[in-house]
Amino acid sequence: MRVAVVHSGTSADAIDVALVDIVTDERAGVTDMTPLILTDVAWPSALRDRVLAIALGEPVSIAEVARLDVQIGEAFADAVIRAGCHEADLVVAPGQTVYHWVEGGRTRGTLQLGRSAVIAERTGAAVVSDLRAADIAAGGTGAPLMPVFDGAWLGAEAAHSGEAIATLNLGGIANISRITPVGTASGWDTGPANGLLDAVVMRATSGRESFDDDGYRAASGRVNRHLLQIMEGHPYFAQAPPKSTGRETFALDFVDAAVHTLGGDVPVDDLLATLVRLTARTVAESLRRAGGASTLIASGGGVRNSALMASMGDALAEDGCTLTTSAERGIDPIHKESLLFAFVGYFSAHAIPIALDPKVGPRVAGVTTPAGWAANTRVSSIGEMQIRERHMK
Numbered sequence: 001m002r003v004a005v006v007h008s009g010t011s012a013d014a015i016d017v018a019l020v021d022i023v024t025d026e027r028a029g030v031t032d033m034t035p036l037i038l039t040d041v042a043w044p045s046a047l048r049d050r051v052l053a054i055a056l057g058e059p060v061s062i063a064e065v066a067r068l069d070v071q072i073g074e075a076f077a078d079a080v081i082r083a084g085c086h087e088a089d090l091v092v093a094p095g096q097t098v099y100h101w102v103e104g105g106r107t108r109g110t111l112q113l114g115r116s117a118v119i120a121e122r123t124g125a126a127v128v129s130d131l132r133a134a135d136i137a138a139g140g141t142g143a144p145l146m147p148v149f150d151g152a153w154l155g156a157e158a159a160h161s162g163e164a165i166a167t168l169n170l171g172g173i174a175n176i177s178r179i180t181p182v183g184t185a186s187g188w189d190t191g192p193a194n195g196l197l198d199a200v201v202m203r204a205t206s207g208r209e210s211f212d213d214d215g216y217r218a219a220s221g222r223v224n225r226h227l228l229q230i231m232e233g234h235p236y237f238a239q240a241p242p243k244s245t246g247r248e249t250f251a252l253d254f255v256d257a258a259v260h261t262l263g264g265d266v267p268v269d270d271l272l273a274t275l276v277r278l279t280a281r282t283v284a285e286s287l288r289r290a291g292g293a294s295t296l297i298a299s300g301g302g303v304r305n306s307a308l309m310a311s312m313g314d315a316l317a318e319d320g321c322t323l324t325t326s327a328e329r330g331i332d333p334i335h336k337e338s339l340l341f342a343f344v345g346y347f348s349a350h351a352i353p354i355a356l357d358p359k360v361g362p363r364v365a366g367v368t369t370p371a372g373w374a375a376n377t378r379v380s381s382i383g384e385m386q387i388r389e390r391h392m393k
């Protein structure tokens with residue numbers, strides 16, 4: 001099956017698009033994934049600005065939510081077509097997360113925009129969306145989804161080596177998966193990653209720069225230890241996994257409040273250096289408390305930030321854990337999430353329940369919107385309608 005994927009993470013840095021050929025050999029119990037296209041397409045800039053503003057907590061009207069839902073759907077459909085993925089059998093479109101509702105430590109809901117009907121109509125393919133809703137409805141955290149993929153990808157390696165293997169996705173938020181030798185796969189969000197770095201850079205440059213290229217600024221700054229300590233006091237870090245968070249929890253007000261508590265100004269580069277160390281330390285600490293791992297395989301845009309990778313390597317080395325990237329095992333780190341969505345969406349389209357959260361148990365992960373003109377095999381036309389009397393027994 002040719003599966004197209006279109007998505008954008010919490011950073012909303014670009015619209016990621018992929019086309020993956022997926023074949024399952026049921027007898028061997030193996031699913032082969034062959035990436036055919038892995039690319040990204042720029043967001044329409046005004047749309048991206050609104051998405052980012054909303055993700056960072058700006059108030060928004062219901063009317064605008066309704067408009068954005070369609071406009072994001074259109075942008076995603078255009079991205080699929082422009083990337084040359086329009087001949088897919090299926091489009092997996094998890095949508096742009098605009099809100100993640102967590103209350104009292106429990107995930108209650110999540111909202112992704114990018115209307116599936118618009119994508120189905122424009123691409124002519126069936127669309128799988130809403131990958132997190134069923135898990136959350138059943139009491140799960142709905143995020144991260146990566147452990148399912150990592151368990152299937154790395155389970156055999158962990159069993160063979162007898163040691164746990166972890167993966168780390170450095171997107172707007174950082175999330176970990178931990179795969180044990182006995183085959184359990186758990187995952188959680190450790191806290192902020194690129195999202196805060198981007199927000200600080202954008203504000204400091206009045207929007208001229210949107211990220212700290214290669215971590216250059218962070219590398220030239222100095223970690224403010226007292227500020228780091230204040231930030232590490234956020235209750236999210238003390239919470240035990242499974243847990244998930246979003247950009248509304250770790251936005252600029254989190255940084256500003258910490259700087260305010262510190263009293264006095266902190267130069268931007270020092271702030272970035274401190275945030276980089278915060279990400280590295282909270283990832284390492286969180287993994288240690290979960291039992292550790294021999295190797296941590298990183299992916300996501302953050303692997304391009306050398307300052308972040310260096311800090312991460314140092315923090316993990318203290319626990320005897322080696323940092324590497326998914327490139328060393330054949331997955332382009334920038335596009336690993338696309339492969340994840342292809343994998344999950346493929347099983348959703350086949351109505352195969354998968355366990356996103358081991359405590360909740362397997363659920364069919366997504367909602368399928370059929371291709372607009374696809375005929376149902378049992379009922380092929382509507383025809384005339386008659387009202388009949390109910391037969392009483």
Ligand SMILES: Nc1ncnc2c1ncn2[C@@H]1O[C@H](COP(=O)(O)OP(=O)(O)O)[C@@H](O)[C@H]1O
Nearest residue numbers: 009010011171172194213214300301302304305
């Ligand atoms: N060359 C680079 N140098 C530093 N950071 C980078 C670079 N390229 C990408 N990034 C970071 O990665 C982020 C995007 O990562 P990505 O995995 O796409 O996150 P998300 O899933 O949240 O969209 C950017 O916002 C930026 O912070």
Ligand SMILES: [Mg+2]
Nearest residue numbers: 009011013014
């Ligand atoms: Mg991205």
